[in-house]
Amino acid sequence: MNANTPTLEVRNLKTHFHTKAGVVKAVDDVSFTVGRGEVLGLVGESGSGKTVTGFSVMGLVDPPGRIVDGSILFNGSDLAKLPDSQWRHIRGSKIAMIFQDPMMTLNPVLRIDTQMVEAIRAHDKNVNREEAHRRCVESLGQVGIPSPEERLKAYPHQFSGGMRQRVAIAIALLNKPDLIIADEPTTALDVTIQAQILYEAQKLARETGTALIWITHDLTVVAGLADRICVMYAGRIVEEGKVEEVLDQPMHPYTRGLIGSVPSRNKRGTALYQIPGMTPSLIRLPKGCAFRDRCQRAQEECAAEAPAISYPAPGRAIRCIYPYVGDSR
């Protein structure tokens, strides 16, 4: 591994669910990279496959789902080829994850210290009690929990939602991971707490060089936080690029639609823009572009074949035959 190796490089990842009703291609040919200290925003509606992408990188896809193809290069080595027993040693130590609902992620009947110490000792049996305790206190302090010494002895229900999410983040930070995957971690929180957590996440990435994948459906969250952004639709990444480029000059019609439906970007008094139609079923995806039924620019060719990736500019990728080019909005 040299300094130029990205922390994570996902290539042509396919995670499919084999259900009775058919094969659900939850993640279909997804590629992206995240470098050291970089924040990647993974944006899409629910059902677009962004969460499954996150779980795939963790190796935590539940049956009947599994990774059928592609590679997950983490610091240069392919996780997808690892047996689960070795993947386990990377989970929680090199790659950590934060979940959406802080009320559900902590075990209600175990004390905070139990849940933190076990995360340390799962990866290093040699850490003694005092050392583990010291690291827990340090980690809780890092995420801004007051009097961490006392709070360690508490049970999850004694914390508010925001505090619980901080505890979850503290657990993620315990082993100083190279990559953190955050799956809508602020969606269930108050706006003010959301802002604090976003600020701290960004600071963390900048200061420690930890790479961050921030999964969200909320473009406004990504706008202030991410360096780069991937927009997912029906299991595929339809547009990728630097955050300011994608938000200022969206090229894919779906990205345009998403940006158009953010309230603050609309003039007051006019009706909010809405993308017509709804997310398609992933079981029987039509041939061709999955978005074409909802797309204003769709032509006959869109139905023929799924659009291939094109690279209109350096660091910019897009899956569309008729993208918006050149016209800034």
Added chain:
Amino acid sequence: MTVFLIRRFSQSLAVLLVMSLLVFVGVYAIGDPVELLVSAEADQFERARVIADLGLDKPLWEQYGYFLLQSFKGDLGTSFVFNQPALLLILERMPATLEIAFAAVILSIVIGIPLGMIAGLRPHAWYSRTIMSVSILGFSLPTFWVGLMMIMVFAVILGWLPASGRGDTVDLFGVPVSFLTWDGLTHLLLPAVNLALFKVSLVIRLTRAGMRENMLMDYVKFAYAKGLSHARVIFVHVLKNILVPVVTVVGLELGNVIAFAVVTESIFAWPGMGKLLIDSIYRLDRPIVVAYLLITVVMFIVINFIVDVLYSVLDPRVRLESKS
């Protein structure tokens, strides 16, 4: 915690009062107390003496007060057959009943929880389906018939285990117990398994349901995301969550087990209070029946009380609610 204890305790007392009233109404107001409490063989003189003794010529509320007072003092009447205080007779036999009841509860936990966990982890595997089918059988099998078949197979045909009685006992804190001698243990095995059968199925089903529910929870996924091993996630995280409801139910079922011991004790001639009850019903020894009823009511209330307290100790969420 103290507030919780006091509140819970006063509830128990209220239930006890209500139940005593019900028993009183059952015995004194609906039934004919003279017929219930006076032996059929008693002559005129004897009858008159008992009526005066029990104050049956006084108004009902006064009788109830007297009944309460006597019960409180531990005087629950005298057995016609043994001519001894009913309370004493029942208390003498209580350890035997408690012994098979506890043995059955322990068996059902030791067998039921692992099987339920297996069935919950891989609900569609053939062995899980087998476990679940057998558990339906478990609560469909009439306990008494299974007991008979067990006697036939293990005592009559194979001759491995004794069919009746308690075997050798030794005193543990002044109470005779069977499980500390080899002979006693062989006597204990069949009745305990027989009594446990129903509860094993219950524990399997509870554990499996809890397992399936909990395995889908985010906290399990988060635990895996921390890099914990399967063993740690299942045996620490999930098991501890399942134990709370299972222990509660099993605890509450202890009373049920004691009641069902009536059947098992009759089949295996186990000298417990259940067998005494059946024998007394045959012999029309009513004071014992009434005393048995009162004692089990008290036992039930005590068990429910203990389980509630245990529950609050096990589940931190309940513990806190009572504090605030």
Added chain:
Amino acid sequence: MTPPLDIATVAIVDEPLPPPQTPFRRFVSDFMESPLAVASLIVFSITVLIAVFAPWLSPQNPYDLMQLDIMNGKVPPGTEDIEGVMVFWLGTDDQGRDLLSGIFYGLRISLFVGVASAFISLLIGGAAGLFSAYMGGRWDVFLMRIVDLQLSFPAILIALILLAVLGQGIDKVIIALVVTQWAYYARTVRGSALVERGKEYIEAAHCLALGTRRIIFYHLLPNCLPPLIVIVTMRVAYAVMLEATLSFLGIGLPITEPSLGLLIANGFEYMLSGYYWISFFPGVALLITIVSINLVGDHLRDILNPRLQR
């Protein structure tokens, strides 16, 4: 959000809709999905038929003393009777009574007691539950306290004590079973009635100024049916088992009404001498009856449970 949920929400969208089905049709096709449950239903139907037509199906009338011959006593299964007229397929008891006939007649009594007690409990408990749910307030609290109190005591204990006071008899056993069971029905009916009561169509019915009775019987009750069906099947099985247990203990039915439990008890004393069949076969009949009802009930619970989305 967990991945399976993602899939579920996505997969539901624009699936081609199945052809419209009546709730009953769907219920039937759901039920047919489990071969085990269908087989159990068939077995149970056969036991019911046997019970109903026992006098015509039995090789002999086991309680007509004229037909019994003590010389045939305790013969093993498959033996011919001494006059060579009939074969005792399942052997005979100590009186020379054909066990197969005894079982047919016993099934009749056991099932009658089970179904009758379940039906009466359903009427009483259902009425109490509906009343409780509909009235709410103090009545509700009061009734439910009684239910809770009663359910905290095991059924067998209550039945034992009642029979100890009442004495033996088929009517008394039914009374005892009803007393121990009504509370289950009351709680179930109240629970589902409360859920239904809060729904909008009941409010709509109120707005239309429909009568209380009409609302209860035409609107509330039908919607309480699914959980009620499940609990009735399970409770019938339990009632059959409880009656057998009480009769086995000798405090349930009298000798003149020989249910399966009594047959088993009758064979108990001979079992230790090796005459296993006298207790064994009635027990198997009891077991088949209870298991088939429970398997049907178990499957019904699965398909009628709204929480398990199907």
